[in-house]
Amino acid sequence: MAHNVIIIGSGPAGYTAAIYLGRAGLDPVMVTGALTPGGQLVNTTEVENFPGFPDGIMGPELMDNMRAQAKRFGTEFIADDVTAIESAGSDDAPLYRLALSDGETLETRAVIITTGSNFRKLGVPGEVELSGHGVSYCATCDGFFFRDKPIVVVGGGDSAFEEALFLTRFGSSVTLIHRRDEFRASQIMVDRAKENPKLTLLTNTVVTEIHGTETAPAAPAAPALNLGGLALKPKPQVNVSSVSLKNTVTGETSELETAAVFVAIGHTPATDFAASVASRDEDGYIIVDGASTRTSTPGIFAAGDCVDCVYRQAISAAGMGCRAALDAQEYLSE
Ligand SMILES: Cc1cc2nc3c(=O)[nH]c(=O)nc-3n(C[C@H](O)[C@H](O)[C@H](O)COP(=O)(O)OP(=O)(O)OC[C@H]3O[C@@H](n4cnc5c(N)ncnc54)[C@H](O)[C@@H]3O)c2cc1C
Incomplete structure (x- = not known):
């Protein structure tokens, strides 16, 4: 059975999309990523600039809250990585088949890619141990x-x-x-x-x-x-x-x-698995159509740091996740 919509990635963009799609009754499924569910903020300490938390909030707690909110509206979570997306179905009834790293496949009418980007590390002693502490x-x-x-x-x-x-x-x-x-x-x-x-x-x-x-x-x-x-x-x-x-x-x-x-030696967007369905720029960021979250393939949307090489903030990723959900909702109702 094909799902309505699968969200790939569980950072602020993905969870926000899930909250909107769940509340719209679309039963979203989220493939969270096997290694770092919750995204980049799970690796940080205090977040002081996400609105709604006047005293700040620890990154992992903020992401736990987002997950709980997405779950409350019926999101189904799959703790795995998507390794490839391919078109299945016909022009009249497009479907997408997602391959997971455990060998399973999922079919869906729409996809929202929110896989973020990985900052490049120096790779010197002390860097990992002191991350979040200077x-x-x-x-x-x-x-x-x-x-x-x-x-x-x-x-x-x-x-x-x-x-x-x-x-x-x-x-x-x-x-x-x-x-x-x-x-x-x-x-x-x-x-x-x-x-x-x-x-x-x-x-x-x-x-x-x-x-x-x-x-x-x-x-x-x-x-x-x-x-x-x-x-x-x-x-x-x-x-x-x-x-x-x-x-x-x-x-x-x-x-x-x-x-x-x-x-500040650069970021690598986590988008290789989507190369066959979504056009990317030379650095690997997914290209979207204007202010929308539409990619080069109808029914595939992208949001957050895997698109945005400029702002790279939790709140801007969350805002774009909201837009992707609304774009997907409109697409599914066509
Ligand atoms: C140390 C640090 C501190 C930060 N502090 C702040 C702060 O204080 N305030 C602020 O606003 N921003 C902060 N940021 C930036 C903020 O974390 C990002 O802008 C935001 O997390 C981007 O959200 P996102 O949803 O686009 O992606 P991410 O948070 O990067 O999430 C991407 C998700 O995709 C998953 N994923 C990746 N590939 C796959 C795949 N193939 N299949 C399935 N899942 C996949 C990952 O596991 C992850 O769950 C910080 C970033 C870092 C690194």
Whole structure:
């Protein structure tokens, strides 16, 4: 039996689409992704810019809430990855067949792709351990946490410069580190960076390790819990404190103190599995028709970070998920 609509991916875009489609009575099915259901926000700590949570909310809790809301309106979840989409059915009654990584196939009248994008990692020691504790991949999301502190940005493209310039609003200083002596960024961005007194450009340099030190729990420290004589002290946090650097020309090494490392070396949209049904740009982002979420194939829609290489925020992904649901709803009623 063919489903009405299958949503691929379980980030803010996917869950929002599911909530709308569930409330429209379309019995959505969601293939959540096998490894990271909940999407990128599951890997972060506090989210302070998603409306509706005046005191902020932890990323995993926000995604649990979205899942519960989608479930409440009847979404069926399948914890797997889609490996391919192909057309099945006829011109009059188009159907799509989705292959899952466990070998199963699903048929559906419409598809919403919300598979997000993966930020590229530096791959140096300390990066994974300190992610969310000073290592970040999103200046808009986390810049605010590093007011009056030294900040490092790694990258040499327009995004890295945009992030570095944005971060000068918060940090006491911003050092942009790039492995070559020339930048991929446009000249106007480089000129703006050079004019900014808070920004230092460090070329021919790579980060070889990110270090952290223990920081006392936020003051006032919570009183130690006493469970039957067993005193449990709040666990100190380990936060970024410095980076090790290496000059790519001379081989010289050095240390630089910093409270944050923003990695801005690009994103890879998770869209390869959809290549045969949805046109993509040269970086792999799915191309949609104007302000809609329609892809190059009728009945296949796309939303969130797998389309959007500009805004990349939970709320913008959620907004686009809403639009995809409404576009799919209209398509299914034709
Ligand atoms: C560390 C970090 C902190 C951030 N902090 C903030 C913040 O504070 N505020 C903010 O607004 N934004 C923040 N962002 C950005 C925000 O997380 C993203 O913009 C948002 O999650 C994008 O939502 P999405 O639904 O498009 O995709 P994602 O959240 O990326 O979700 C994609 C989903 O697709 C699934 N998937 C991928 N491939 C497949 C497949 N083949 N089959 C099935 N499923 C698949 C994945 O498992 C995942 O569930 C942060 C991002 C990161 C990385």
